[in-house]
Amino acid sequence: MKTFINSIYGWADARLGLEELSHFARKKTVPEHAHSFWYYWGGLSLFFFLVQAFTGILLLLYYRPGPEAFESVRQITYEMHFGWLIRSTHSWAANLMVFAVFVHMFSVFFMKAYRSPREFGWWSGLVLLMVVMVFGFSGYLLPMNELAYFATKVGLEIPASTPIIGPKIAELVRGGLEVNEVTVQRFFALHVVVLPAVFAVLLGFHLWLVQKHGNALPPSEEAKPAQERKTVPFFPNFLMKDLAVWLVALNILAVLAAVFPWELGQPADALKPAPQGIHPEWYFMSQFQVLKVLGDWMPGAVGEIAGILLFNVCLVLWFLVPLYDTSRESGRRARRVTWLGLVALIALIITTIWGYAVL
Amino acid sequence: MNYPFWIVPHIGSGWVIGLIAIFHIMISHFAVGGGLYLPLAERKALRENRRDWLETLRGHSKFFLILTGVFGAVSGVGIWFSIGLANPEATSTLIHNFVFAWAIEWVFFMIELSTAAVYYYTWGRIPHELHIKVGYVYAVTSLFTLIIINGILAFMLTPSDAWLAVAGTGAEASRFWQAFFNPTYWPSLVLRTLVCISLAGIWALVTCSRIDGAKNPSLKTSLVRWSAKWLIPSYLLLPFALAWYLWQVPESQRFLLQLGMSTAAPGMFTQLTRMSLLIVLSSVTLVGVVYLLAWRTPEKFRFSQAVVVLFLGLVATAAGEYSREMLRKPYVVGQHMFSNGVRRGDVDKFNQEGYLTHSPWVTTTSSTLDQGQIMFRGQCMACHTADSYRSMRGLLGERNRDSIASLLKILHDYKPDSPYRAYMPPLVGTAGEISALSDYLTTLGSPAK
Numbered sequence: 174m175k176t177f178i179n180s181i182y183g184w185a186d187a188r189l190g191l192e193e194l195s196h197f198a199r200k201k202t203v204p205e206h207a208h209s210f211w212y213y214w215g216g217l218s219l220f221f222f223l224v225q226a227f228t229g230i231l232l233l234l235y236y237r238p239g240p241e242a243f244e245s246v247r248q249i250t251y252e253m254h255f256g257w258l259i260r261s262t263h264s265w266a267a268n269l270m271v272f273a274v275f276v277h278m279f280s281v282f283f284m285k286a287y288r289s290p291r292e293f294g295w296w297s298g299l300v301l302l303m304v305v306m307v308f309g310f311s312g313y314l315l316p317m318n319e320l321a322y323f324a325t326k327v328g329l330e331i332p333a334s335t336p337i338i339g340p341k342i343a344e345l346v347r348g349g350l351e352v353n354e355v356t357v358q359r360f361f362a363l364h365v366v367v368l369p370a371v372f373a374v375l376l377g378f379h380l381w382l383v384q385k386h387g388n389a390l391p392p393s394e395e396a397k398p399a400q401e402r403k404t405v406p407f408f409p410n411f412l413m414k415d416l417a418v419w420l421v422a423l424n425i426l427a428v429l430a431a432v433f434p435w436e437l438g439q440p441a442d443a444l445k446p447a448p449q450g451i452h453p454e455w456y457f458m459s460q461f462q463v464l465k466v467l468g469d470w471m472p473g474a475v476g477e478i479a480g481i482l483l484f485n486v487c488l489v490l491w492f493l494v495p496l497y498d499t500s501r502e503s504g505r506r507a508r509r510v511t512w513l514g515l516v517a518l519i520a521l522i523i524t525t526i527w528g529y530a531v532l
Numbered sequence: 533m534n535y536p537f538w539i540v541p542h543i544g545s546g547w548v549i550g551l552i553a554i555f556h557i558m559i560s561h562f563a564v565g566g567g568l569y570l571p572l573a574e575r576k577a578l579r580e581n582r583r584d585w586l587e588t589l590r591g592h593s594k595f596f597l598i599l600t601g602v603f604g605a606v607s608g609v610g611i612w613f614s615i616g617l618a619n620p621e622a623t624s625t626l627i628h629n630f631v632f633a634w635a636i637e638w639v640f641f642m643i644e645l646s647t648a649a650v651y652y653y654t655w656g657r658i659p660h661e662l663h664i665k666v667g668y669v670y671a672v673t674s675l676f677t678l679i680i681i682n683g684i685l686a687f688m689l690t691p692s693d694a695w696l697a698v699a700g701t702g703a704e705a706s707r708f709w710q711a712f713f714n715p716t717y718w719p720s721l722v723l724r725t726l727v728c729i730s731l732a733g734i735w736a737l738v739t740c741s742r743i744d745g746a747k748n749p750s751l752k753t754s755l756v757r758w759s760a761k762w763l764i765p766s767y768l769l770l771p772f773a774l775a776w777y778l779w780q781v782p783e784s785q786r787f788l789l790q791l792g793m794s795t796a797a798p799g800m801f802t803q804l805t806r807m808s809l810l811i812v813l814s815s816v817t818l819v820g821v822v823y824l825l826a827w828r829t830p831e832k833f834r835f836s837q838a839v840v841v842l843f844l845g846l847v848a849t850a851a852g853e854y855s856r857e858m859l860r861k862p863y864v865v866g867q868h869m870f871s872n873g874v875r876r877g878d879v880d881k882f883n884q885e886g887y888l889t890h891s892p893w894v895t896t897t898s899s900t901l902d903q904g905q906i907m908f909r910g911q912c913m914a915c916h917t918a919d920s921y922r923s924m925r926g927l928l929g930e931r932n933r934d935s936i937a938s939l940l941k942i943l944h945d946y947k948p949d950s951p952y953r954a955y956m957p958p959l960v961g962t963a964g965e966i967s968a969l970s971d972y973l974t975t976l977g978s979p980a981k
Binding site: 410414417420423424431432434 | 813828
């Protein structure tokens with residue numbers, strides 16, 4: 174039996190170069206230190222994306238965009254065997270993925286892993302985060318239930334307030350003046366074709382960069398002499414731990430999907446008044462609350478424009494961090510950027526909690 | 533129904549029992565499995581001349597004594613308090629049938645507690661052979677506490693035909709042994725013993741994770757791996773034990789699982805299925821994580837990783853206990869007493885004479901709404917809360933009074949094809965009492981205008 178397996182392996186190796194791959198994986202190392210825990214969050218984000226892809230394909234088998242959107246989700250939830258489980262897993266994994274990407278981003282930020290030569294890793298990661306958030310926004314409408322309908326309606330009013338081009342962009346996204354079945358069709362195409370294609374290319378680029386430059390060391394480790402730094406082989410040591418973390422994540426996902434199955438809600442009805450407390454998903458809550466506050470201070474379009482300007486400025490600054498905090502020697506600049514990150518994180522948490530508190 | 537009602541806002545009284553019970557089971561099953569782990573580990577250390585194990589085992593026995601002797605004992609008493617308050621009728625039935633069994637269990641419990649203390653305090657003070665014997669005394673007595681309590685717990689699901697034949701006649705105690713060694717007794721005992729053994733390994737991993745692997749790589753590797761092996765018997769035998777257990781469960785109860793499997797949806801009707809899936813997944817994850825983190829790189833096995841393993845054990849245990857409870861529905865004592873404390877044999881009596889006429893909590897001057905509220909507290913509140921867990925407000929939604937009355941009629945008629953019959957007891961009482969309940973429930977919902 175062993176000889177047979179060896180001969181199969183030899184045959185495949187001669188054609189695919191498996192031995193080179195295995196040698197490469199064994200040679201590759203991952204730093205091991207007190208902050209190694211944060212290295213797992215990139216892998217976790219990838220894991221949740223894979224769950225999304227798998228459950229998303231299963232949902233595609235029965236989901237029908239357009240006028241039957243709600244009915245098809247109802248059938249998936251109540252009639253298809255384990256449809257509720259697939260849908261719940263998809264929805265929970267989406268939220269966990271956004272959470273994992275946020276944690277990954279902030280861990281990269283505080284470990285200064287955006288510094289040379291990893292700038293493109295930082296930028297591609299930020300674009301991936303934005304794509305993930307658009308994934309979330311587009312997927313939220315697909316069940317076409319009451320909450321999704323009104324939340325999308327409110328959500329699209331934000332870009333619509335951008336001067337000159339805003340209304341046209343919103344109309345293009347909606348497929349008309351109102352959120353309706355056409356919007357669902359468009360969001361569906363975006364969600365299952367456009368975004369996955371963009372995401373796959375970006376993810377490939379991001380992973381290639383991670384592979385090329387390896388894992389960054391936090392400043393506290395960088396300060397140590399090279400001989401005091403520890404590493405572990407990527408294969409099998411790190412990979413096995415990564416697998417264990419994925420297993421635990423799968424279990425947490427299963428607990429959430431089983432104990433708190435995703436609700437279906439009521440079908441969207443444009444003639445009904447919006448239910449009280451309409452709000453976006455938690456990862457948009459911070460921006461939502463800031464816009465509300467600015468709207469109170471500066472009524473009308475002025476508040477919304479100010480908000481959009483503020484978000485764009487913050488985003489650009491966040492993007493440019495690697496060009497400002499460039500190296501180990503940057504001293505004061507490095508400390509300033511760390512403080513900036515802390516302020517951003519605290520502001521994000523506070524405005525999110527605030528948003529939920531005043532619903 | 534002559535007992536006062538225990539109103540627990542938001543989570544309901546059932547979850548108070550549930551939370552204490554899950555915490556207690558994690559510890560009490562460790563108390564049984566860990567009782568075997570300690571003398572066996574000590575014996576192995578002496579036989580293989582691994583003296584370095586002994587210091588770790590001493591520390592583990594201290595942790596064991598505190599966890600089981602303090603938290604295990606306190607949470608055990610907590611269960612008594614909470615079941616007595618949440619479901620006094622069922623507790624009364626258990627006491628009247630098993631008071632003698634409990635007395636025996638408490639004797640073993642006293643020996644168990646004493647030997648646990650003796651075992652810890654005599655490390656290095658008495659010969660090792662005698663010390664190991666103390667450990668074995670502990671192991672045997674703690675196993676006996678499981679052997680006894682298992683009979684009572686299994687009785688609640690399958691009280692046996694012999695006991696059911698005399699239930700309510702006053703001669704129940706004459707069928708003590710049949711009730712005790714009921715149909716699910718043996719598979720349940722095997723299942724619980726396997727859980728005890730794996731929990732012994734899981735908790736030992738917590739202690740072993742605190743050994744400094746850089747300073748004592750050999751000690752940490754050997755102890756972590758030996759402890760991890762304690763998970764093997766469970767995961768080889770659990771599927772068979774589970775199949776045996778389910779085979780002994782009455783068809784009517786097994787149907788609850790099949791119902792969930794075939795019509796799994798996010799309503800309350802499929803909680804059992806969802807929890808059952810969790811047991812399987814958590815157990816598989818647990819083994820995978822122990823292999824990948826503890827077995828492969830034992831010297832680097834950290835406390836935080838041990839806590840993750842413990843968490844997975846908690847999920848599997850919690851899901852298992854929740855499923856066992858749900859499998860009994862709509863009964864609290866299988867085929868005899870419904871989950872709201874109404875005996876099956878009393879249904880016709882309450883329907884003819886009235887439910888409230890047998891209640892001391894209603895007077896002739898009670899208003900209709902007061903009567904409806906007492907009906908709600910007596911017959912619904914064992915499983916539902918007004919506005920939170922299994923919320924009546926949420927379940928009733930926009931139903932108006934007529935719609936609520938129709939629903940209550942379905943629950944009262946309790947026809948064989950009623951979808952509610954699988955999980956819910958019949959609603960008992962006269963037409964007037966059910967009308968009063970309709971009035972009260974209308975005040976809880978949000979009827980459409």
